Amino acid sequence: MNVNGMALASKYCQGFGLELGAAAHNAFYLPDCLNLAPCDGESFLHPKDLEDYQHYKAEQGSYHVAPAKVDALGDFLEIPFAADTFDYLISSHVIEHVPNLFAAYVEASRVVKDGGVFFCIFPNRNAEPTDRIRALTTLEQMIEAYEQRIDMSKISEHLWRGHHLVFSLQSMLRAINLVNSVGIGHWLIESVEETDSKVGNGHTVVLRKQEGLSGLTYTDVSQFNDAFNARLQAQDLTGALHLVKAALSFDFFNAHNLYLAFALSCQMDNTVEGLEFLRQALIINPENEELRKLFVQFSGGPFVNPVL
Numbered sequence: 001m002n003v004n005g006m007a008l009a010s011k012y013c014q015g016f017g018l019e020l021g022a023a024a025h026n027a028f029y030l031p032d033c034l035n036l037a038p039c040d041g042e043s044f045l046h047p048k049d050l051e052d053y054q055h056y057k058a059e060q061g062s063y064h065v066a067p068a069k070v071d072a073l074g075d076f077l078e079i080p081f082a083a084d085t086f087d088y089l090i091s092s093h094v095i096e097h098v099p100n101l102f103a104a105y106v107e108a109s110r111v112v113k114d115g116g117v118f119f120c121i122f123p124n125r126n127a128e129p130t131d132r133i134r135a136l137t138t139l140e141q142m143i144e145a146y147e148q149r150i151d152m153s154k155i156s157e158h159l160w161r162g163h164h165l166v167f168s169l170q171s172m173l174r175a176i177n178l179v180n181s182v183g184i185g186h187w188l189i190e191s192v193e194e195t196d197s198k199v200g201n202g203h204t205v206v207l208r209k210q211e212g213l214s215g216l217t218y219t220d221v222s223q224f225n226d227a228f229n230a231r232l233q234a235q236d237l238t239g240a241l242h243l244v245k246a247a248l249s250f251d252f253f254n255a256h257n258l259y260l261a262f263a264l265s266c267q268m269d270n271t272v273e274g275l276e277f278l279r280q281a282l283i284i285n286p287e288n289e290e291l292r293k294l295f296v297q298f299s300g301g302p303f304v305n306p307v308l
Contacts, residue, residue: 005029015087021094025063040070076104088117102146169203216246
């Protein structure tokens, strides 16, 4: 058991929080954090959840720990708290069990305060043997589930809380870009991990709810450059990085902006997170030798394309 939790989570998950589906054997050790689950061993959202809880309890027993205490009954689509309650939400290997990703993001946005964080780890497609031969869930499938208001009441028992969705980090980021672009979310992409630093079998996205996020974007490149350069001239590196992250929140797949996020992060002594932006720039443009040299220089190791 990792008694130290996860450094990235401790950095971004500050204040009063809610974890969805906490696992005692893989705890984050965050203070003032409630645990939400569909069953606590006695009460449940749906009868099938009680059966699932027994399997979960047995699994936790194999790690020689008791199940995590459940503070409230609910799931990603049914969080029983008022709007703007939490400073952060956190989940690990849970969101793939949700049949309606966009609805989950809408519900997360409802209960998180403006400026609050949604910290999400989800499995890579090879973590679960049954996912390895499955296709990634497409944006079209996500849109259809949202438009049809799919929830657990419309799921067959043999698919109950299974892995409804299969992601790569890039497919999740495309989904976040779309959520922001259509206006059902306002999630600033703060940080990403191609390989999560908790267990190492998933990906991480760290999002910050920011109302009015679209007002920080520029459709005209020259206007973006002027705003960016003005912040640099004022030595406002934080503001410059925020401007770049806002742009990435609507179009993450811009290698130049990913490079800027890397460079600014490093200037602000945050090389570890900066390297993740550089890694994504190289995934987009793997033949860019200058980016590759920078990656080797700052990481101390070679660049290996994780998408191939």
